[in-house]
Amino acid sequence: MLLAAVATREGVAKRQSAIVDGALPSDIAATLSSTDAAFTESIQAALADTLPPPEPSDWVTVEVQRGQTLSQIFEAHGLGFSEAIAVTKLSPESARLKNLRAGDKLQLRKTPESRLAELRFELDGKATLHVRRDTENQLEAVTTAIEYERRQAQAMGIIENSLFLDGQRAGLSNRLLMQLAEIFGYDIDFALDLRVGDRFAVIYEELYRDDEKLRDGDIIAAEFVNRGRSFRAVRYIDQSGNTAYYTPEGDSIRKAFLRTPVDFARISSHFNLRRRHPILNTIRAHKGVDYAASAGTPIRATADGKVEFIGVKGGYGRVVILKHGSQYTTLYAHMSRFRSGLRAGLTVRQGQVIGYVGASGLATAPHLHYEFRVNGVHKDPVTVPLPRANPLPRSVLAQWKLESAPILARLDAMAEQHLARVQATATTATP
Ligand SMILES: [Zn+2]
Known part of the structure; x- marks a missing residue:
């Protein structure tokens, strides 16, 4: 066209x-x-006209x-x-x-x-x-x-080393593996939670033109069984063409909150209501989690929300407080600087950088102090149950379930195939 x-x-x-x-x-x-x-x-010109170019x-x-x-x-x-x-x-x-x-x-x-x-x-x-x-x-x-022909493909595998090694062995491209990790990343920590024997099954699109495969498309549906617990996700495409993944019941696979606001950081101090303060040397509740990270490490908003406060506040130093809906607030303290242009009342998206790790306020070394409050009460950000993001709208749920039924049946078939393989292996292994 x-x-x-x-x-x-x-x-x-x-x-x-x-x-x-x-x-x-x-x-x-x-x-x-x-x-x-x-x-x-x-004459030459006339001859040339009759010769093939x-x-x-x-x-x-x-x-x-x-x-x-x-x-x-x-x-x-x-x-x-x-x-x-x-x-x-x-x-x-x-x-x-x-x-x-x-x-x-x-x-x-x-x-x-x-x-x-x-x-x-x-x-x-x-x-x-x-x-x-x-x-x-x-x-x-x-x-x-570009008009692609979309073909469905599938791959399945068992974890023996890592998602990437075993995923590649199952024939999944890095692009699809990234997508798989992203889809289940809210439920499974692929660095810590994986176990040998976990399994995955992926149904995805391959884009073809003139019978030639150009590249992989998106994941259509996937299952990950982690330590015996099955997680399934099915794609939904809205009217504008945006892709999101939901559980077969229509719940979002995303959580409303990221668990941690900094990448590649380690917890240096846990939530503890009876802690001796390192500078004040008095028993003082530590109503948040500290993440040690080098100064300048980006800090992300853990959920969509609004900036309730941005500025300097006592021992917190440079601090941002975000409000998420009517019940939740999160607080990010000791920043070295704020994201430029950020101010009270602005809307932020989950994962957006709001500032950078520092040691402003009462801090001995650069770290992020992070607090999570539900209805004004401090909760341990590491263990607090996180709400899921918005489910699929009711207006589209029935139709989507109808459309995703054959894909789920295919995931079932792949699970059976896996089971048959495991049983066959077990049979041949016994003398
Ligand atoms: Zn702290």
């Missing part, structure tokens, strides 16, 4: 003007035809190296520097070729005269830029929507 019209039509325009202007002036034509040279030329070269796929420009790629393939510049000027989409990134792929084909015959470039996974030489020898650029 054509998205944008052909960007340049100079070729056609030139041909039209040639017809309007007519052929060569009759006096010059008469002079030429009177010579033998002109006669020979016209020379074959253009085959497609060459070029993977862009770091820092490489289109001109450099053209020159490396025997194409002119000026042609590269001309290509980037054909359309707004072709201007994208001025900012090639490492790993971008483009396909080239040359004319027998070593000029550009065609170029293909995938713009964003949804559209392809197609540059070609038209019949008038002019370059034109067309942008077309």
